[in-house]
Amino acid sequence: MTVPTRSRENTRARLLDAAEQVFAEVGLEGATVEAVCERAGFTRGAFYSNFESKDELFLTLAASVGEARLAAVRERVSDVIGEQSLDDCDPVDLVQRIMDSGADDRLGVMMLSEIRIRALRDPAFGAAYLAQENEMVRGITALIQELVDSGQITLRVEAAEASQLLMTVWEGTTVRGAMDGDDPARLRRVGSDALGRMVELLRV
Amino acid sequence: MTVPTRSRENTRARLLDAAEQVFAEVGLEGATVEAVCERAGFTRGAFYSNFESKDELFLTLAASVGEARLAAVRERVSDVIGEQSLDDCDPVDLVQRIMDSGADDRLGVMMLSEIRIRALRDPAFGAAYLAQENEMVRGITALIQELVDSGQITLRVEAAEASQLLMTVWEGTTVRGAMDGDDPARLRRVGSDALGRMVELLRV
DNA sequence: CGTATTGGATACGTAGATGTATCGTAGGGG
DNA sequence: CCCCTACGATACATCTACGTATCCAATACG
Numbered sequence: 481m482t483v484p485t486r487s488r489e490n491t492r493a494r495l496l497d498a499a500e501q502v503f504a505e506v507g508l509e510g511a512t513v514e515a516v517c518e519r520a521g522f523t524r525g526a527f528y529s530n531f532e533s534k535d536e537l538f539l540t541l542a543a544s545v546g547e548a549r550l551a552a553v554r555e556r557v558s559d560v561i562g563e564q565s566l567d568d569c570d571p572v573d574l575v576q577r578i579m580d581s582g583a584d585d586r587l588g589v590m591m592l593s594e595i596r597i598r599a600l601r602d603p604a605f606g607a608a609y610l611a612q613e614n615e616m617v618r619g620i621t622a623l624i625q626e627l628v629d630s631g632q633i634t635l636r637v638e639a640a641e642a643s644q645l646l647m648t649v650w651e652g653t654t655v656r657g658a659m660d661g662d663d664p665a666r667l668r669r670v671g672s673d674a675l676g677r678m679v680e681l682l683r684v
Numbered sequence: 685m686t687v688p689t690r691s692r693e694n695t696r697a698r699l700l701d702a703a704e705q706v707f708a709e710v711g712l713e714g715a716t717v718e719a720v721c722e723r724a725g726f727t728r729g730a731f732y733s734n735f736e737s738k739d740e741l742f743l744t745l746a747a748s749v750g751e752a753r754l755a756a757v758r759e760r761v762s763d764v765i766g767e768q769s770l771d772d773c774d775p776v777d778l779v780q781r782i783m784d785s786g787a788d789d790r791l792g793v794m795m796l797s798e799i800r801i802r803a804l805r806d807p808a809f810g811a812a813y814l815a816q817e818n819e820m821v822r823g824i825t826a827l828i829q830e831l832v833d834s835g836q837i838t839l840r841v842e843a844a845e846a847s848q849l850l851m852t853v854w855e856g857t858t859v860r861g862a863m864d865g866d867d868p869a870r871l872r873r874v875g876s877d878a879l880g881r882m883v884e885l886l887r888v
Numbered sequence: 889c890g891t892a893t894t895g896g897a898t899a900c901g902t903a904g905a906t907g908t909a910t911c912g913t914a915g916g917g918g
Numbered sequence: 919c920c921c922c923t924a925c926g927a928t929a930c931a932t933c934t935a936c937g938t939a940t941c942c943a944a945t946a947c948g
Contacts, residue, residue, distance in 0.1 A: 488895075507801065509713030512935060525897045528937070593801050597711065599863050600794055606863040636885060645882070648856035649849065656852070659803050659810040678849070681840060681885050692925075716905060729927045732907065 492530050494520045496541050504590035508538055508598065542595050542605075546612045553578060557619045561626055571633045571683075572676045578620060579650050579675060580668060589658040589667075592651075617643050634684040642682045649678045696734050698724045700745050708794035712742055712802065746799050746809075750816045754823075757782060761823045765830055775837045775887075776880045782824060783854050783879060784872060793862040793871075796855075821847050838888040846886045853882045 498520035502511045513534050517527050531537045556578050563569070599609040620643040627633045635642055650671055657670035702724035706715045717738050721731050735741045760782050767773070803813040824847040831837045839846055854875055861874035 491895080505805070507711070507713050507805075509711050513937095514935070523897055524936085526895075529895060533937090590801075590804055593797075593804060596859065597794075597797050597801060600797060600859070601709070601711075610860070610864055637881065641881065645853065645885075648860070648878075649852055652852035652856045655800065655804070656814070660814055674852075677841065677845065681849075695925080717907095718905070727927055728906085730925075733925060737907090 488530065491522070491526060495522065495527060495530060495537070496544060499537055499541050500545070500591055501587060503538065503541070503594050504587040508534075508594055538598070539605075542598070542609075545591060545595065546609065550612055550615055553616045553619050557623045561623060569632075571627055572679045574623070574627070575620075575646060575679055576672045576675050578623065579646070580672060585664050586658050586662055586667070589654055593655065613647070617647055620646065635682050636684055637682065645682070646675060646678055649674055692734065695726070695730060699726065699731060699734060699741070700748060703741055703745050704749070704795055705791060707742065707745070707798055708791040712738075712798055742802070743809075746802070746813075749795060749799065750813065754816055754819055757820045757823050761827045765827060773836075775831055776883045778827070778831070779824075779850060779883055780876045780879050782827065783850070784876060789868050790862050790866055790871070793858055797859065817851070821851055824850065839886050840888055841886065849886070850879060850882055853878055 495516065499511070499516045502516050502519055505511075506515075511534070513527055514524055516534075516537070517524050527537075531540070560569075560574055560577065595609065599606040617640070621640045624633075624635070624639040624643055628635060628639055637645075653674035654667070654671045657667045661667070699720060703715070703720045706720050706723055709715075710719075715738070717731055718728055720738075720741070721728050724730075731741075735744070764773075764778055764781065799813065803810040821844070825844045828837075828839070828843040828847055832839060832843055841849075857878040858871065858875045861871045865871070
């Protein structure tokens, strides 16, 4: 085929993977292009052949991570909604299944924090980030609304507000959890627990 | 007095102030020592005469910011508790008064984010940060417990858990608010509103 | 097969940030 | 009133990261 075999796409992917780790570990500003290349097993030559600058790399990576998160949530939501028996499921369990593994490992949390801090500083980027997150919330809202409509659960607030709160609590708890321990299992647990308790609060 | 008059303390304070702004704006790694000095109206000579490195400056600043936050919450809590008429106050209002202005301007949010990300990466620092935040939560818990004991309010969860949730929601909402608009008034509003709704959820 | 093209490596020049070593000066102590 | 100390400025050497320009090799294609 006309597609390059010493695959450009593959190189880009490896660079993006490496960048995700490095950015998470030392932060965007702290990361050097060379460090990213080294981890990916390339030299800076390869990098500048594929990206214009560290910033472009970050933007690309952030978009990729964001889309992956969004896609994951969408898939999970439609999975759950698709299940014929929406009735005999524990709502707490449902919400946990949706959010779990959004970014449940330490590095994921760090990378997300890095993205958020950039979103705070750069208005355009921030708008994009918020738009994406709103999409996630909409997805979850749809699911919750489904539960409400089917009489599975009765809420004390609107579905939209509930999902927004769940999202916020999940994010905050995950970050907090990542701060005092590496254990990924415990990290996941902490997030799930918080969500569960939050759901209980939201129910009538 | 034996205390230097071209006041060392004053210089340190000015440098810390400048650092807070610069760190918030461009991040810890992105900030240059020279930028901090320039904003403070000094040269790097003054800096290295007062601090060992940028990192030591950050640590000092973070400690200072943290202590200020903690002190503010403590003071507000004891103010509120001290008020003879704890009975005719709106609980929602109380909570809002406590948390409001913890870090309600854009720069404050950014600086806090910077501190949090460092807390994520540096275990020792993270432990210190969490300890401080737990102290804040304890203070708020005390206040809430007071309200519960006096029969002013009945909660669906324990006071400790309630205050932890309030803290999390407030932090998350503030960050989110800072992302899509500068307006400090609106920012404060957004935070307060979220707290208000959360309090309603927590009540029986 | 040989050749052109493309992906990646090497090498180099440059800019900016760091930290130190030295100097000048303002204020307090004798 | 003068000196001496401490604080901050200036000057300098170094180092790291960046980006570009050039070179080498592998692969697609005739």
